[in-house]
Amino acid sequence: MKAPAVLWFYCVLFLRNTNALSNHTFPTWFKFGAATASYQVEGAWNEDGKGENIWDRFTHRNSSRIKNHANGDVACDSYHKYKQDVQLLKQLGVDFYRFSISWSRILPTGYPDQVNKAGAQYYKNLIKELKANNIEPYVTIYHWDLPQPLQEIGGWLNDKLVDIFAEYARTLFSLYGNDVKHWFTFNEPRQICYEGYGIGEKAPGLKLPGTGPYKCAHVLIKSHAKAYHVYQENFKEKQGGKLGMVVDTDWYEPATSHPLDREAAERTLQFRWGWYVHPLVFGNYPKIMIERVARRSKLEGFEVSRLPTFTSEEINYIKGTFDFLGFNQYSTSLVKHRPEPEIGIPSYDNDMGTFIYRDPTWERGASDWLYVVPWGIGKALKWIKSNYGDPEIIVTENGFSDHDGTLEDYKRIDYLQSYLSSILDAIHEDGVKVTRYTAWSLMDNFEWYSGYTEKFGLFHVDFQSKHRTRKAKKSVDFYRNVIKSRKLNKCNSKTDS
Numbered sequence: 001m002k003a004p005a006v007l008w009f010y011c012v013l014f015l016r017n018t019n020a021l022s023n024h025t026f027p028t029w030f031k032f033g034a035a036t037a038s039y040q041v042e043g044a045w046n047e048d049g050k051g052e053n054i055w056d057r058f059t060h061r062n063s064s065r066i067k068n069h070a071n072g073d074v075a076c077d078s079y080h081k082y083k084q085d086v087q088l089l090k091q092l093g094v095d096f097y098r099f100s101i102s103w104s105r106i107l108p109t110g111y112p113d114q115v116n117k118a119g120a121q122y123y124k125n126l127i128k129e130l131k132a133n134n135i136e137p138y139v140t141i142y143h144w145d146l147p148q149p150l151q152e153i154g155g156w157l158n159d160k161l162v163d164i165f166a167e168y169a170r171t172l173f174s175l176y177g178n179d180v181k182h183w184f185t186f187n188e189p190r191q192i193c194y195e196g197y198g199i200g201e202k203a204p205g206l207k208l209p210g211t212g213p214y215k216c217a218h219v220l221i222k223s224h225a226k227a228y229h230v231y232q233e234n235f236k237e238k239q240g241g242k243l244g245m246v247v248d249t250d251w252y253e254p255a256t257s258h259p260l261d262r263e264a265a266e267r268t269l270q271f272r273w274g275w276y277v278h279p280l281v282f283g284n285y286p287k288i289m290i291e292r293v294a295r296r297s298k299l300e301g302f303e304v305s306r307l308p309t310f311t312s313e314e315i316n317y318i319k320g321t322f323d324f325l326g327f328n329q330y331s332t333s334l335v336k337h338r339p340e341p342e343i344g345i346p347s348y349d350n351d352m353g354t355f356i357y358r359d360p361t362w363e364r365g366a367s368d369w370l371y372v373v374p375w376g377i378g379k380a381l382k383w384i385k386s387n388y389g390d391p392e393i394i395v396t397e398n399g400f401s402d403h404d405g406t407l408e409d410y411k412r413i414d415y416l417q418s419y420l421s422s423i424l425d426a427i428h429e430d431g432v433k434v435t436r437y438t439a440w441s442l443m444d445n446f447e448w449y450s451g452y453t454e455k456f457g458l459f460h461v462d463f464q465s466k467h468r469t470r471k472a473k474k475s476v477d478f479y480r481n482v483i484k485s486r487k488l489n490k491c492n493s494k495t496d497s
C-alpha cells in the first residue's frame, strides 16, 4: 500500500500550517466552483461573425502595452475546446462554472438589433455540455470586453450605455435564462472604471484620473440597476434566477491603531468597495466620498462635484437591486493616514487621500498586487456582514499566481487552503452568509496587461502548443478533495489513507 506514504509526504510538505486550519465543515448547501472570463480564455477573436471589442483593439493597436506583446486572439482556444474544459470541471468535481459572455460574439455591433446566431449557439452548446455533466452555469454578463462600436460613442462615459446594456442583458436572459440561475452583471467595476478610464492601464486606456472613473461608475451602476429591473419584471417569475454584481476589494487594514489610520483604512474601503456596493444596498454613494469629492472639486474650481449625483428617483430605482453580493478577493493592504493632498491635480487617488502599501514580509504571488494574507478575507467578510445588512455573499474569485505555471503548485495549495480556512471560520464563528466559493482560475489564461506571464490556473495550459494542451496541477487534487470531503485538514482524515 503506497497511499499512506504518499499522504504523509503530502501533509508534511505541502500543508505546512495544518494546525492553524479551521476544523469546521462546509455545510451541505455550500457550493464550489471555478471561474474564467471570455477574453481571457476563448480566443477565436474574429470567428463566426464575432465583432471587435475594446480588448481586441487595445492589444492590436499597441502591443507594447502587454507583456511580450501578447493578446487574446487564441488564448486557451476555449471557443473550440469547451468540451475539454467541461471535462476539466468534471475532474474537479465542482458544482458550478462561472464564465462570462463575450458581448461582441452575441451582438457584433453591441446594439441589440441583430443576434449573431453562431455566437449565441456557442454558449448554448457550452451550457448544454455543462448541464449534461451536472455543472451549473453561472454567467457574468460583462467581464471587460465592450464592443468597440460602443467605445466609439464614449463607452461607459455615455449615458446611452444604460439602455444598450439592459437590452444586451435582456437578450441573454431570453437566450439562456431557462438554464442559467445565477447572473452577475459586472465583474470588478473598479478595474473597468479606474484602470480603464482613470489611469489607462486597461482597455480602453483612457487617462481621465479626476473625472473618468466617477462618470464610468455612475453609468455602470445605473446599467446594473436597469438590468436587474428588466430581470425582475420580465424573467424572474418564470426563470426563478438570482442576480448580483461582482465587486472586488483588498482588505484594508489600518497600519497602526491610531484613529487617523483607522479612519483612512475605512475611507479606502468606502472608496473602493462602497463606491459600488453602497448604491446597491442604500441607493447612493458613501457619504465620505460625496463629501470629499465635492469639497475638493469646489476648491479646484469646478462648478459641480466631479462625483455625479443620483436623483432621488434614481436612488429609489438603484436601492436593493441585488439578490446576493459577488465578492472577489486576492490580497490585503495596509493603510496610513495621508495629510490632505494638495489641491491642483484632480484625481480619484487624491480624493481618497490615503497611503496604501504592503508588508514586505508577507508572502507573494507572481502578480505585483498579490500578497498572501488569508486573515484579510475573514475580516472583509465580517465587515461586509456588519456594514451592508448581512447579505448573501458569493466569493466569485480567489486564487494565486505564479510565473512558471509549475504542476507542483504547492504554494497555490497553501494559498487556497488558508483562504478557505478563513472563509470557513467566517461562516461558522461569525455567521457570515457566504454560500459559494469560486477558484480563479480553471486554467492558466490571458492575464490582461501581464499577458501569459502570470498563471492562476488549477490546470496548466501549454501556450507553445497549437493544441493548447491542458494538464492538471497538484492543486486539482487538493481542490477536488476539499469539495469531496467538505473539510480542509486532509491529514487528520483517516478515511483518506
Ligand SMILES: *[C@@H]1O[C@H](CO)[C@@H](O)[C@H](O)[C@H]1NC(C)=O
Pocket: 019, 020, 021, 022, 023, 492
Ligand atoms: C483542529 O483539530 C486539531 C486536531 O484535533 C487540533 O490540533 C487543532 O488545533 C485544531 N485547530 C483549530 C483551528 O481548532
Ligand SMILES: *[C@@H]1O[C@H](CO)[C@@H](O)[C@H](O)[C@H]1NC(C)=O
Pocket: 062, 063, 064, 065
Ligand atoms: C504603446 O504603449 C507603450 C507602453 O504603454 C507606450 O510607452 C507607447 O507610448 C505606446 N505607443 C503609442 C504609439 O501609443
